Amino acid sequence: MDIELKKINDFVWEIPKSGPMKVPAVVYSSEKLLKVIKKDQTLEQLRNVACLKGIQNKAYAMPDAHQGYGFPIGGVAAFDMDEGIISPGGVGFDINCGVKMLTTQFYLEQIKPKIKQLINEIFNNVPVGVGRKSDLYLERKEFNEMLENGLKWALSKGYCTKDDMKRTEEEGCIEYADPSKISERAYSRGKSQLCTLGAGNHFIEIQKVDEIYDVDTAKKFGIEKENQICFTVHCGSRGFGHQIASDYIKKMESEYGFENLPDRQLINAPIKSKLGQDYLKAMSAAANFGFVNRQIIAHRIRKAFEKVFGIENPQEKIRMLYGICHNIAKIEEHIIDGKTKNLCVHRKGATRSFGPGRKEIPEVYRDTGQPVLIPGTMGTASYILVGTKKAEEMSFGSSAHGAGRVMSRNQAKREFRAEEIQSKLKQEKDIELKGASFKGIAEESPGAYKDIDEVIKVTKEAGLAKPVARVVPVAVIKG
Amino acid sequence: MKEYEFLEHTADIKFRAYGKSLENVFSNAALAFGSILIKPEKVESNEEKIIKVNGNDEKSLLYNFLEELLFLFDTEGFLLNNIENMKIESKDKVFFLKAKAKGDFTKNKKYELETEPKAVTYNEMEVKKEKSNYIIQVVIDI
Numbered sequence: 001m002d003i004e005l006k007k008i009n010d011f012v013w014e015i016p017k018s019g020p021m022k023v024p025a026v027v028y029s030s031e032k033l034l035k036v037i038k039k040d041q042t043l044e045q046l047r048n049v050a051c052l053k054g055i056q057n058k059a060y061a062m063p064d065a066h067q068g069y070g071f072p073i074g075g076v077a078a079f080d081m082d083e084g085i086i087s088p089g090g091v092g093f094d095i096n097c098g099v100k101m102l103t104t105q106f107y108l109e110q111i112k113p114k115i116k117q118l119i120n121e122i123f124n125n126v127p128v129g130v131g132r133k134s135d136l137y138l139e140r141k142e143f144n145e146m147l148e149n150g151l152k153w154a155l156s157k158g159y160c161t162k163d164d165m166k167r168t169e170e171e172g173c174i175e176y177a178d179p180s181k182i183s184e185r186a187y188s189r190g191k192s193q194l195c196t197l198g199a200g201n202h203f204i205e206i207q208k209v210d211e212i213y214d215v216d217t218a219k220k221f222g223i224e225k226e227n228q229i230c231f232t233v234h235c236g237s238r239g240f241g242h243q244i245a246s247d248y249i250k251k252m253e254s255e256y257g258f259e260n261l262p263d264r265q266l267i268n269a270p271i272k273s274k275l276g277q278d279y280l281k282a283m284s285a286a287a288n289f290g291f292v293n294r295q296i297i298a299h300r301i302r303k304a305f306e307k308v309f310g311i312e313n314p315q316e317k318i319r320m321l322y323g324i325c326h327n328i329a330k331i332e333e334h335i336i337d338g339k340t341k342n343l344c345v346h347r348k349g350a351t352r353s354f355g356p357g358r359k360e361i362p363e364v365y366r367d368t369g370q371p372v373l374i375p376g377t378m379g380t381a382s383y384i385l386v387g388t389k390k391a392e393e394m395s396f397g398s399s400a401h402g403a404g405r406v407m408s409r410n411q412a413k414r415e416f417r418a419e420e421i422q423s424k425l426k427q428e429k430d431i432e433l434k435g436a437s438f439k440g441i442a443e444e445s446p447g448a449y450k451d452i453d454e455v456i457k458v459t460k461e462a463g464l465a466k467p468v469a470r471v472v473p474v475a476v477i478k479g
Numbered sequence: 480m481k482e483y484e485f486l487e488h489t490a491d492i493k494f495r496a497y498g499k500s501l502e503n504v505f506s507n508a509a510l511a512f513g514s515i516l517i518k519p520e521k522v523e524s525n526e527e528k529i530i531k532v533n534g535n536d537e538k539s540l541l542y543n544f545l546e547e548l549l550f551l552f553d554t555e556g557f558l559l560n561n562i563e564n565m566k567i568e569s570k571d572k573v574f575f576l577k578a579k580a581k582g583d584f585t586k587n588k589k590y591e592l593e594t595e596p597k598a599v600t601y602n603e604m605e606v607k608k609e610k611s612n613y614i615i616q617v618v619i620d621i
Contacts, residue, residue: 069602069620093598093620130516130592131556131585188554199595200621239553242598242620246546253539264601479595 003043005034011462015043020262021050025059028395028462032454033063040067042074048262049077054084054271056336056343057396062350063458064400068092070265073349076398078334079271081342086276087268088252088283090346092327093245095283096290097236099373100168100298100323101384103222104305105316106229108208108474114308115206119434119475121304122204126297129479130199133192136296143191144179150288151295159292159299161315166362168323169352169370172291174330178281183247186282190240190289195296199479201377202235204301207471210381214468217386220368222319223469230471232382233297234375236327237290244286248279271344280329280344287328294323321384322371326351326401332360334396345396353399353465355389372465375402376452381472383456385465399464403452425476432475480612483511488618492594493603496615501537504606504613505544505576506562512545513559513582515596515619516552522590523583524560533575537606540567540574541615545599548580552596556585594621 005027006014013034015025025046029037037043042065049071050059056078065074070089079085111118127134138146146153151172154160165171197204209228212218223230237244249267255275258264269276298320306314329346336343354361355369365371372385380403391397425431459465483496494511498504510519530547534540551557557580565578583590598620605616 069600093600130595131552185550189550192554200597239597243550246598250539254535 003047005043011458015047015050017050021047022052023050023055023058025050025061027061027065028063028458028464029061029065030063030454030458033458037065042067042072045070045072045263046075048266049075049090051262052077052079052085052087052266052268054080054082056080056084060395060398062395062398062400062464063455063462064349064403068348070263070267071346071348074400075348076346076350076395078343078345078396081271081331081344084271084344085268086271086279086329086344087266087346088245088249088279089265089267090348091245091283091329092348093242094236094327095241095245095286096325097327098169098234098290098294098323098325099375100233100294101321101371101373102231102298102302102318103321104229104231104318106305106309107225108227108229111206111229111309111474115432115475118206118304118308119432119477121308122301123434123477125300125304126204126477127196128477129197132196132479134195136195138191138194140187143187146194146292147179147182147285147288148177149173150177150291154292154295159296163315164295164298164320167320167364168291168295169325170291172288172295172323174284174287176281176284177288179285181278181282182244182285186240186243186247189243190238193238193240194289194293195300196238196293197235197297197477197479198238202479204297204477205232205234205375205382205473206475207231207382208474209469210472211470212468213470214386214466217368217468218384220365221321221371221384221468223321223384229474230321231301232373232375233294233301235293235297237286237293240289241286244282248275248282251275252279283329287325290325291323322373324351324371324373332396334392343396345398347398349401350398351401352397353385353387353391353395354397355387355391357389358397371468372399374400374452374456374459377403380452381470383452383467384469384471385456385459385467387465388463390463391465394462395464400455400459403455429472431473433478434476435478482507483514485511491600491621492596492619494617494619498613499611501567501613502565504615505541505567506565506578508541508545508615508617509548509559509562509580512548512596512617512619515594515621516592517558517590519560522558522560523588524581526557526581526583526587528557528580528582530578530580531576533573535573537574538601538604540576541604541606541617542599542601544576545617549596549599551580558582558585558590597621
C-alpha cells in the first residue's frame with residue numbers, strides 16, 4: 001500500500017491521519033535520508049503504530065529510523081494510562097540497550113604510547129563476544145536485589161559512585177522493577193551475563209574530542225578541549241532482556257490474540273490490565289539489569305586506566321558524563337491539550353532528549369538540558385548533544401539514537417573484509433580495533449550504516465537536540 | 480533440494496528452510512538457526528538434548544522450537560550438529576514437537592562462533608506448503 005507523505009518543511013514530513021490511523025504520524029528526516037527509508041517497511045510500520053489504542057498526539061519516527069519488529073527502530077509513541085496500551089515491540093528485545101559515556105582528564109598524547117596496553121587490559125577484564133560468559137556470578141537472591149535496586153545496588157557493591165548514579169537516566173533504577181515478574185528461563189539466561197558486552201553492534205570505544213560546538217555546555221558536561229579522551233560503552237540487557245520480551249509477547253498473544261492487529265509484532269496489553277502492569281514491572285527489572293551492566297563495564301574500564309596509567313584517584317580523573325536508554329517504555333508527564341498527563345512513552349531505538357527545567361534531569365544539568373549521546377559506528381564520529389524544550393512538543397522529548405543501517409549484514413560481509421577494515425582504520429584514521437571475531441567487524445563496518453553526520457544535521461535542524469561536541473574513535477573493542 | 484539458505488536483510492538475519500514434510504522443514508530450520516552460531520558440520524555430535532515444545536499454531540511452534548535452541552546455547556553453551564527423530568503432532572488445536580538435538584557444548588572444545596542470535600521474531604515468518612514442498616521463513620534478531 002502506498003503511504004501518503006506530506007512535506008511540512010525540509011526536515012519534517014507527515015503521514016496524514018487516514019483509515020484505521022487514530023493519529024497522524026511524523027517523520028523527522030531529510031530528502032537524502034528519506035530515499036533510504038522508503039526502501040524498507042519503516043513508513044508502513046510507523047503508520048501501523050498510529051493505529052494503536054490510546055495513542056496520543058502523533059506517532060514519531062526519528063532521523064535514523066529503519067525497519068524493526070512491529071514498531072520501526074527510531075519509533076516513538078506515547079499512550080494514555082487509562083485507555084492506552086503497552087507493547088514489547090515498542091521497547092525492543094534488547095530492553096534498555098543504551099549508552100554510557102565518561103570523560104577523562106587525559107589527552108591523546110598521554111595515552112597514545114600505551115594505547116595497545118589499555119585495549120588489552122580492557123579486553124582481558126570485560127567479557128566480549130558471542131557466548132562469552134561473565135566472571136561475576138550472582139545467586140538468585142542477590143540477582144533479585146540487583147534487579148530491584150539497579151545502580152543503588154551497584155553503589156553498595158563499589159561498582160558505582162554517587163556521582164555516577166546521579167548522572168544516569170532514572171539514576172539507574174526504575175522503581176517499577178519487580179523481580180517476581182521474571183521467569184526462570186529469563187533468570188537462567190541472565191545469571192551469567194552481568195558485565196558482558198555481547199556482540200553485534202555493541203562496543204566499547206575510546207574516543208578523543210574532535211570539535212566543540214557549544215563551549216559552555218561542553219564544559220558543564222566535562223568536555224574542555226580538543227583531543228581530550230573520553231570513552232563510551234554501548235550494550236544492553238543481554239539474553240535476560242530478550243527472554244523477558246519473548247515471555248511477555250507469548251503471554252500477551254495467549255491472553256489477547258493478534259488477529260485484530262495490523263502486524264502480529266504489535267502485540268500489546270492495556271496498560272492498566274494485570275498483564276500490562278506485569279510487563280511494565282518485568283521490563284523495568286530488565287532495564288535495571290541494563291543500567292548495572294553498563295556501569296560495571298565502565299567501572300572496569302576505569303580500573304584499566306588506573307592500572308595502565310598508574311593514576312591515584314580514578315573517580316576524580318574519570319567522570320561520568322551521562323548514561324541513557326534507547327530501548328524503553330517509561331511513565332512520564334507530558335502536556336496534552338494544555339493539560340499535564342502521565343503517559344506511557346515508548347522509545348524504541350530512540351533517546352530521551354529533555355530540555356532545561358525537567359525534574360527528571362540530574363540537578364547538575366537541570367539548567368542546561370540533559371546530555372544526548374548519539375554514537376556513530378566504528379571509524380565514524382559520535383555526537384554529544386543537549387536536549388531541548390522544543391523536543392517535548394515535537395516528539396515527547398525524544399531524538400535519534402545512532403546511525404541507522406542501510407546495508408544488510410550479508411551484503412556488508414561480502415563488501416567489506418575485516419582485515420581490510422582493520423588496516424584501513426589504522427592507516428587512514430589511526431584507530432586501533434580489537435574484535436572478538438572478524439565477521440563481527442565486517443558486518444559492523446561504517447559503510448553499512450547511514451551517514452551519522454546527516455542524522456545529526458536533521459536532529460539539529462528539526463530542533464530535537466542541539467550539538468555540543470563531536471568525538472572520534474581512537475580505539476574500538478567489539479564482540 | 481537445498482536444506483536452507485540465507486536472504487538479504489538490513490539489520491538482522493533472514494533465512495528460508497525447505498523440506499518434504501513438516502518434520503523435515505522444521506529440522507532444516509533448526510540447522511539454519513544453528514549455523515548462525517557455527518556451521519553444523521563443524522560441531523561434534525557426542526552430546527544430545529531432547530527438545531519438547533508446543534504451540535497454538537505452526538508459527539508459535541516454530542518460534543518456541545528455535546527459541547529453545549537459543550536458550551540451550553545461552554544457558555548451557557549447546558551447539559547444534561543435527562536433529563533426529565523429529566515428531567510433530569496436533570491434538571485439540573495444540574501442536575506438539577519432540578526431537579533429539581545432537582551436538583556439543585562450548586565447554587568441551589574451542590569453537591569459533593560467528594554471530595550471536597538475540598531473539599527469534601515473527602517478522603516475515605512463514606510456514607507454508609507449496610505443491611509438495613514445505614517452506615519456512617524466519618527473521619532472527621542479532
